Amino acid sequence: MLTNVEHIGIAVRDIAASNELFAKLLNIQPYKSEAVESEGVTTSFFRVNQTKIELLEATNPDSPIARFLEKKGEGIHHVAFEVENIEAEMERLKAEGFTLLNEVPKRGADNKLVCFLHPKATNGVLIELCQEIKE
Numbered sequence: 001m002l003t004n005v006e007h008i009g010i011a012v013r014d015i016a017a018s019n020e021l022f023a024k025l026l027n028i029q030p031y032k033s034e035a036v037e038s039e040g041v042t043t044s045f046f047r048v049n050q051t052k053i054e055l056l057e058a059t060n061p062d063s064p065i066a067r068f069l070e071k072k073g074e075g076i077h078h079v080a081f082e083v084e085n086i087e088a089e090m091e092r093l094k095a096e097g098f099t100l101l102n103e104v105p106k107r108g109a110d111n112k113l114v115c116f117l118h119p120k121a122t123n124g125v126l127i128e129l130c131q132e133i134k135e
């Protein structure tokens with residue numbers, strides 16, 4: 001079950017400049033920054049009440065974010081929803097006819113397991129499912 005909007009991902013060309021812009025806009029500093037090697041990105045997170053804003057900068061020209069920026073420019077890349085059981089939610093959505101971009105959850109930023117849904121099945125919006133990794 002989708003429990004809430006976990007974060008909104010925004011593709012940016014320059015994460016340092018974008019951190020400054022969003023710090024001014026939101027009147028807060030990012031609480032976390034990390035590299036996600038498997039996705040070829042550096043991320044930065046801002047918390048706005050219960051929702052987070054994730055800035056994503058490509059670290060290599062073959063990454064999904066680099067391709068997105070080349071095709072569409074800076075802007076909203078994805079909307080992420082928190083789920084209680086990512087594997088069960090993946091199975092439910094697959095049974096409903098959605099196309100998953102990965103068949104098993106993978107480790108993402110901010111201590112999450114993640115899975116993406118193909119935007120062709122979600123009105124052109126890339127949807128991410130997120131589950132907190134409990135260690």
